Amino acid sequence: MATQQHSAHPHPAMNPMTRKLADELQPLLDNIAACMDRGDAAEAAKLFDEDANLISPTGMRGSGQAGVLKVLAADMASILKGAHSHFTIEAVRQIGDAAFIDAFHEVTGSKASAGRAMEIHAVLVAQKKGGSWKLIEARPYMFMTPPTTH
Numbered sequence: 001m002a003t004q005q006h007s008a009h010p011h012p013a014m015n016p017m018t019r020k021l022a023d024e025l026q027p028l029l030d031n032i033a034a035c036m037d038r039g040d041a042a043e044a045a046k047l048f049d050e051d052a053n054l055i056s057p058t059g060m061r062g063s064g065q066a067g068v069l070k071v072l073a074a075d076m077a078s079i080l081k082g083a084h085s086h087f088t089i090e091a092v093r094q095i096g097d098a099a100f101i102d103a104f105h106e107v108t109g110s111k112a113s114a115g116r117a118m119e120i121h122a123v124l125v126a127q128k129k130g131g132s133w134k135l136i137e138a139r140p141y142m143f144m145t146p147p148t149t150h
Contacts (some may be wrong), residue, residue, distance in 0.1 A: 022092050048136070051063070101123070117148070123141075
């Protein structure tokens with residue numbers, strides 16, 4: 001009797017074309033996560049295009065690399081301080097030379113969350129320029145707990 005091998009692929013449920021695109025984009029998100037883990041906002045900002053826009057989960061907005069750097073530095077000094085980040089691409093769609101990405105960002109070890117893992121979702125748009133992907137839009141957000149009714 002043959003045994004089934006389960007794939008450890010990070011994007012197993014995607015069709016082959018979508019999976020290929022997700023695999024191509026994953027290193028960009030892995031690099032951002034590594035910068036977040038090190039608290040290196042300057043390096044993380046370089047992974048954004050020069051006219052990128054970022055709105056953090058705290059509502060802070062940044063435009064251009066300088067604005068993105070300011071937002072990232074504020075988040076890394078607060079909600080991401082001392083934490084470990086991991087991004088998983090849940091869905092991706094190519095639109096010309098850009099990609100629309102729906103990602104899950106798990107943050108563990110943050111003092112801001114009292115030790116509980118934070119589940120952040122992110123809507124991202126990346127564009128391929130000169131053979132590499134850069135983020136041009138980023139909207140991380142968290143789901144709110146629905147109010148209870150009596």
